[in-house]
Amino acid sequence: MEAFIIQLLSGLDGGSAYALIALGLTLIFGTLGVVNFAHGALFMLGAFCTVTLQRLLSLSHEVIDESQKDFLGNPLKVKVPYLQDWFGEATSNAIIDWSVPLAILFAIPVMILIGIAMERGLIKHFYKRPHADQILVTFGLAIVLQEIIKAYFGANPIPAPAPEVFRGSYDFGLLLGFEPNRIIYPYWRLVYFAFAAIVITAVFAFLQFTTFGMVVRAGMADRETVGLLGIDIDRRFTIMFGLAACVAGLAGVMYTPINSPNYHMGMDFLVISFVVVVVGGMGSLPGAVLAGFVLGILQSFASMREVIEVIPGINQVVIYLAAIIILLTRPRGLLGRKGVMED
Amino acid sequence: MSNSNFTRRNMIKTGAVAGAGLAAPTLFSPVWAANHAGYTNAPQGGSVTLGFNVPQTGPYADEGADELRAYELAVEHLNGGGDGGMMGTFTVGGSASALTGSGILGKKVEYVTGDTQTKPDAARASAKSMIEKDGAIMITGGSSSGVAVAVQSLCQEAGIIFMAGLTHSNDTTGKDKKANGFRHFFNSYMSGAALAPILGANYGTNRKAYHLTADYNWGYTTEEAVRTSTEAIGWETVAAVKTPLAQTDFKDYVAPVLSSGADVLILNHYGGNMVNSLTSAVQFGLREAQANGQDFQIVVPLYSRLMAKGAGANVKGIFGSTNWHWSLQDEGSKAFVQSFGTKYGFPPSQAAHTVYCQTLLYAQAAEMAGTFNPCGIGQALEGLEFDGLGNGPTLYRAEDHQCFKDVLVVKGKENPTSEFDLLEIVEVTPAAQVTYDASIFGGDLGTCNPGA
Numbered sequence: 001m002e003a004f005i006i007q008l009l010s011g012l013d014g015g016s017a018y019a020l021i022a023l024g025l026t027l028i029f030g031t032l033g034v035v036n037f038a039h040g041a042l043f044m045l046g047a048f049c050t051v052t053l054q055r056l057l058s059l060s061h062e063v064i065d066e067s068q069k070d071f072l073g074n075p076l077k078v079k080v081p082y083l084q085d086w087f088g089e090a091t092s093n094a095i096i097d098w099s100v101p102l103a104i105l106f107a108i109p110v111m112i113l114i115g116i117a118m119e120r121g122l123i124k125h126f127y128k129r130p131h132a133d134q135i136l137v138t139f140g141l142a143i144v145l146q147e148i149i150k151a152y153f154g155a156n157p158i159p160a161p162a163p164e165v166f167r168g169s170y171d172f173g174l175l176l177g178f179e180p181n182r183i184i185y186p187y188w189r190l191v192y193f194a195f196a197a198i199v200i201t202a203v204f205a206f207l208q209f210t211t212f213g214m215v216v217r218a219g220m221a222d223r224e225t226v227g228l229l230g231i232d233i234d235r236r237f238t239i240m241f242g243l244a245a246c247v248a249g250l251a252g253v254m255y256t257p258i259n260s261p262n263y264h265m266g267m268d269f270l271v272i273s274f275v276v277v278v279v280g281g282m283g284s285l286p287g288a289v290l291a292g293f294v295l296g297i298l299q300s301f302a303s304m305r306e307v308i309e310v311i312p313g314i315n316q317v318v319i320y321l322a323a324i325i326i327l328l329t330r331p332r333g334l335l336g337r338k339g340v341m342e343d
Numbered sequence: 344m345s346n347s348n349f350t351r352r353n354m355i356k357t358g359a360v361a362g363a364g365l366a367a368p369t370l371f372s373p374v375w376a377a378n379h380a381g382y383t384n385a386p387q388g389g390s391v392t393l394g395f396n397v398p399q400t401g402p403y404a405d406e407g408a409d410e411l412r413a414y415e416l417a418v419e420h421l422n423g424g425g426d427g428g429m430m431g432t433f434t435v436g437g438s439a440s441a442l443t444g445s446g447i448l449g450k451k452v453e454y455v456t457g458d459t460q461t462k463p464d465a466a467r468a469s470a471k472s473m474i475e476k477d478g479a480i481m482i483t484g485g486s487s488s489g490v491a492v493a494v495q496s497l498c499q500e501a502g503i504i505f506m507a508g509l510t511h512s513n514d515t516t517g518k519d520k521k522a523n524g525f526r527h528f529f530n531s532y533m534s535g536a537a538l539a540p541i542l543g544a545n546y547g548t549n550r551k552a553y554h555l556t557a558d559y560n561w562g563y564t565t566e567e568a569v570r571t572s573t574e575a576i577g578w579e580t581v582a583a584v585k586t587p588l589a590q591t592d593f594k595d596y597v598a599p600v601l602s603s604g605a606d607v608l609i610l611n612h613y614g615g616n617m618v619n620s621l622t623s624a625v626q627f628g629l630r631e632a633q634a635n636g637q638d639f640q641i642v643v644p645l646y647s648r649l650m651a652k653g654a655g656a657n658v659k660g661i662f663g664s665t666n667w668h669w670s671l672q673d674e675g676s677k678a679f680v681q682s683f684g685t686k687y688g689f690p691p692s693q694a695a696h697t698v699y700c701q702t703l704l705y706a707q708a709a710e711m712a713g714t715f716n717p718c719g720i721g722q723a724l725e726g727l728e729f730d731g732l733g734n735g736p737t738l739y740r741a742e743d744h745q746c747f748k749d750v751l752v753v754k755g756k757e758n759p760t761s762e763f764d765l766l767e768i769v770e771v772t773p774a775a776q777v778t779y780d781a782s783i784f785g786g787d788l789g790t791c792n793p794g795a
Binding site: 003006007013076155156158167168182184260264299304315316 | 633634650761
């Protein structure tokens with residue numbers, strides 16, 4: 001029972017990352033009809049927004065400490081953050097400690113701008129080109145972006161810890177009447193799950209309850225008719241691209257305490273996110289979210305030691321097996337719409 | 344390359360080498376060298392080219408960059424530039440090394456580089472290119488055992504000496520050893536043998552271990568080594584779970600550990616795997632947890648400073664082993680740190696150290712043999728006893744071409760004073776304690792192949 005609950009929590013946690021990334025992918029596909037292979041790179045750029053803010057907050061000047069020596073035996077140069085000079089040590093440490101949540105505020109405008117620049121500067125030229133061309137150009141863009149990040153930040157992972165208050169883990173077992181330490185789960189992963197739920201809800205609310213969202217949904221259903229009504233649907237779709245980039249970026253920002261950011265992290269999620277989108281149903285936002293959680297939970301249970309011992313390697317293929325079964329039984333995916341990618 | 348060890352021509356050459364080896368067990372005479380110039384990429388003119396095959400792209404690119412810095416420093420020192428680094432402390436058989444700063448055998452040292460990408464196929468392709476197009480006389484480098492085994496095999500076929508870089512699997516000088524391949528870096532067995540007594544002393548002998556093991560060659564040998572050595576001191580292995588090399592989030596593997604009955608988690612992971620699995624383990628509260636009435640512990644058998652930096656504060660208090668560390672206070676280490684630190688502004692990593700040593704050792708062997716013929720160099724390296732390169736007295740064992748030297752047991756530092764000050768040395772385990780019978784890992788060196 002403990003194992004079941006742990007793997008369920010783990011699946012919800014993993015599924016929330018899949019759902020967030022797939023949601024952004026679906027937004028882009030559903031509005032612009034573009035298969036965006038650079039979406040993983042947007043997730044990675046979000047993570048590096050955290051790293052950038054962390055470095056900005058840690059900008060320092062050097063003070064020579066004669067009492068200590070560096071590795072060459074010279075007096076140690078101690079780095080003192082400017083924040084410490086301005087606000088004192090305690091406040092400075094607290095601000096740096098909270099750099100990951102603060103990075104959300106930093107990443108929102110940055111990622112929206114990156115998304116809009118990407119769409120206006122490159123992707124709009126490929127709207128009427130075949131999907132194969134779109135895949136090639138966005139995949140190429142993803143590689144360029146990750147090489148730029150590697151050239152500047154290096155290839156090694158860069159630690160970006162959660163705030164001190166969220167670094168422990170919660171003993172769910174005690175809550176459910178189990179002995180201590182039987183079911184524990186990290187606070188930050190629970191925060192990530194809650195954050196994903198909030199972002200997903202906000203995106204759906206934006207599309208459902210605002211005039212802008214209504215126009216976008218109408219445009220997704222029938223772009224030409226909306227255009228004939230005199231609405232500049234292209235401009236709204238450009239903004240939606242920025243919003244999708246922002247969702248992917250925020251998923252990356254909050255993921256940094258879970259896995260230290262590295263230039264390749266976007267690629268690790270890319271293929272699986274496309275599977276999630278296809279399983280959910282091309283162009284279906286609820287489908288992307290549902291498939292993200294379903295596949296996350298499946299993968300989690302397939303990673304149990306008892307399962308791997310019976311079927312070695314199942315954890316590596318379970319998502320693809322599930323995708324095959326779902327697509328054989330429901331060719332449009334779980335919640336796919338008729339007519340999308342069928343012409 | 345179509346060279347084979349079993350051609351008539353190579354048989355004759357090998358016989359000649361073996362005969363020469365018997366006739367001159369320690370040093371090769373100039374006459375011998377002059378009579379055996381027929382080998383792959385025999386240097387023409389006043390220079391000799393070395394091939395540095397390191398990961399310049401991919402996940403170990405930073406480690407590869409540090410290796411490349413060390414190689415450039417070694418070349419500078421061999422050609423008489425800089426402060427000479429460890430050339431001033433390097434001794435062979437109690438006497439100063441034969442390296443004088445005038446290149447190797449009087450030839451100026453030049454180099455070419457290749458990108459292994461940490462992929463065996465790419466590494467073989469870049470090594471092949473350096474051998475065939477650039478005329479490299481020796482190939483060295485790498486940050487992965489898979490790459491080392493693949494390139495070592497290629498060099499054996501090509502008739503080129505391979506001086507391995509960072510490769511820790513037992514297989515490199517075990518079941519996959521080759522006559523043309525040599526490793527200075529330590530291995531999984533040594534990590535296990537050095538770590539177990541320290542783990543026993545600090546955590547007791549009544550422990551239950553849970554292994555997470557990277558699903559490839561190096562992971563298997565490390566798990567086996569640590570299991571064997573910890574079970575020998577009374578620990579029980581509760582479970583050993585293979586994790587895919589491409590895994591990035593280890594939550595599914597770490598989550599069940601605490602409820603498994605284990606009280607120690609051993610992470611047989613390296614690089615990004617280590618950073619991510621350790622981060623997950625710390626997030627799941629394992630470092631603060633209690634199990635079986637004891638504090639839960641985490642162990643990382645192979646540490647690297649560059650990776651420890653990636654894991655940040657998560658490494659604090661966690662035991663592991665390493666081949667070398669910049670804080671060592673022997674004359675060789677101090678000279679190397681001074682030289683490297685002055686040139687680049689930060690201390691060298693263990694990867695940089697091992698490749699610097701390998702370059703100097705190759706040069707020394709060439710000077711001893713009086714030739715660049717790989718068979719001559721191989722014979723000079725076999726059984727070579729040296730000191731002053733940072734690990735104390737060291738033996739290049741003839742039977743498997745593995746170096747035997749002291750091994751460092753380290754621990755993540757609780758209060759680092761700088762971004763480099765991440766690990767502290769807990770124990771310098773003497774070479775005798777980590778030495779094993781060369782036959783236990785199987786394999787066959789075969790005969791040296793001079794190529795051509």
